[in-house]
Amino acid sequence: AFVAMTPNTAHCVPAFVSKLWALVEAPSTDNLICWSQDGCSFLVQDEQRFSKEVLPLYFKHSNMTSFVRQLNMYGFHKVVHMDAGLPKADSQVDCVEFQHENFQRAQPHLLGLIRRKVKLISFIINIVKSNGIKGCKRRL
Amino acid sequence: AFVAMTPNTAHCVPAFVSKLWALVEAPSTDNLICWSQDGCSFLVQDEQRFSKEVLPLYFKHSNMTSFVRQLNMYGFHKVVHMDAGLPKADSQVDCVEFQHENFQRAQPHLLGLIRRKVKLISFIINIVKSNGIKGCKRRL
Amino acid sequence: AFVAMTPNTAHCVPAFVSKLWALVEAPSTDNLICWSQDGCSFLVQDEQRFSKEVLPLYFKHSNMTSFVRQLNMYGFHKVVHMDAGLPKADSQVDCVEFQHENFQRAQPHLLGLIRRKVKLISFIINIVKSNGIKGCKRRL
DNA sequence: CGCGTTCTAGAATATTCGCGT
DNA sequence: TACGCGAATATTCTAGAACGC
Numbered sequence: 001a002f003v004a005m006t007p008n009t010a011h012c013v014p015a016f017v018s019k020l021w022a023l024v025e026a027p028s029t030d031n032l033i034c035w036s037q038d039g040c041s042f043l044v045q046d047e048q049r050f051s052k053e054v055l056p057l058y059f060k061h062s063n064m065t066s067f068v069r070q071l072n073m074y075g076f077h078k079v080v081h082m083d084a085g086l087p088k089a090d091s092q093v094d095c096v097e098f099q100h101e102n103f104q105r106a107q108p109h110l111l112g113l114i115r116r117k118v119k120l121i122s123f124i125i126n127i128v129k130s131n132g133i134k135g136c137k138r139r140l
Numbered sequence: 141a142f143v144a145m146t147p148n149t150a151h152c153v154p155a156f157v158s159k160l161w162a163l164v165e166a167p168s169t170d171n172l173i174c175w176s177q178d179g180c181s182f183l184v185q186d187e188q189r190f191s192k193e194v195l196p197l198y199f200k201h202s203n204m205t206s207f208v209r210q211l212n213m214y215g216f217h218k219v220v221h222m223d224a225g226l227p228k229a230d231s232q233v234d235c236v237e238f239q240h241e242n243f244q245r246a247q248p249h250l251l252g253l254i255r256r257k258v259k260l261i262s263f264i265i266n267i268v269k270s271n272g273i274k275g276c277k278r279r280l
Numbered sequence: 281a282f283v284a285m286t287p288n289t290a291h292c293v294p295a296f297v298s299k300l301w302a303l304v305e306a307p308s309t310d311n312l313i314c315w316s317q318d319g320c321s322f323l324v325q326d327e328q329r330f331s332k333e334v335l336p337l338y339f340k341h342s343n344m345t346s347f348v349r350q351l352n353m354y355g356f357h358k359v360v361h362m363d364a365g366l367p368k369a370d371s372q373v374d375c376v377e378f379q380h381e382n383f384q385r386a387q388p389h390l391l392g393l394i395r396r397k398v399k400l401i402s403f404i405i406n407i408v409k410s411n412g413i414k415g416c417k418r419r420l
Numbered sequence: 421c422g423c424g425t426t427c428t429a430g431a432a433t434a435t436t437c438g439c440g441t
Numbered sequence: 442t443a444c445g446c447g448a449a450t451a452t453t454c455t456a457g458a459a460c461g462c
Contacts, residue, residue, distance in 0.1 A: 015450075048188045060340040061225055065205060066452050072428050116450070206425050212455050222299055225340060225452075256423075295433075346435050352445055396433070
């Protein structure tokens, strides 16, 4: 079903994904952000130092929350750490892990498959669904 | 028309609000969380130390994001500073400020007016959509 | 038609407008950005120094073009400098002037009237107008 | 059921790029 | 060319949703 669906693969990697790749690859910050052992996810070791010291080197902010918002926007998911069937408290691990099926060590050719999610512009959709476009009172 | 509408004022202050009040009032942590000068908002001075050192004394976590989620859930709003997010030349202030009209210094009798927001569970929405608003007593 | 429509005037001034006001008022940078003589517009004297030295103090960038994009977004217009009936080249004046009817010296109460323009996304609207939602190929 | 914690998404503004006149 | 704008991504603040207690 999905044969020959690949629209644009290697080219046109979004800026955020490029930066993230560089970030994880950079040896100089391996103590703060690095690949997981199997290379299928990446780890942030010290969230506080990472956000204040590393993030501003690549982005226009130093907030972990903004970084996470971007990760989610591009389809990354946090990997929940379990301990005997229960999720570990962050204080116990102080290690954040995120994963995306197309973000893997030594597989840069997959990066082009990572896509930003489209905004839903829900107010337009809702107006259109209920009233059609005529009911749009809003000044556009 | 509005006679006898006051539902529950002083009593029944939500646990989160009580804790927040104690948190802001406590002199021992005034260097990390305290009232603003005019007493109409509160300030968190060092987000990183606050989350790790103070939050676990009152809650089951040490994450600023969880604290902020609760604040928003109870109708608090972040007060945006003009220098928000800028590279602090003199490390001026890592200072977060939140405000609620019924959370003010020396006005504990207002705390009962702070209400947790209701979740907009979809089945309620669907009921309202099909049946109209008449059956719904609850403020949505 | 638009009489008595003013819903929120003084309060709720957008962050950009607040910053712009502070920027123009600040005496320390009067040599780079200041009010015009009649107080109905503001002047940027040395675009290069202004963008590199002043802008990053208030915004997350140091690009004049981004600053101008915001000005246009909020309805400011560039004042064209004339010389004997012909527009002066920028190289001749090295002074950029912008104006908005509600941005005037000593009139901060008008700032609340300055509104950000709404995004158009016109191509979606046009598709919806003519075809309904079915014609929208875009993944929403 | 209601509240608390966590992960993800919505919505508004901000920044960047490039097009049309 | 210069000016204003459309559109996409980026950053921020707030809310939705899932789950446990």
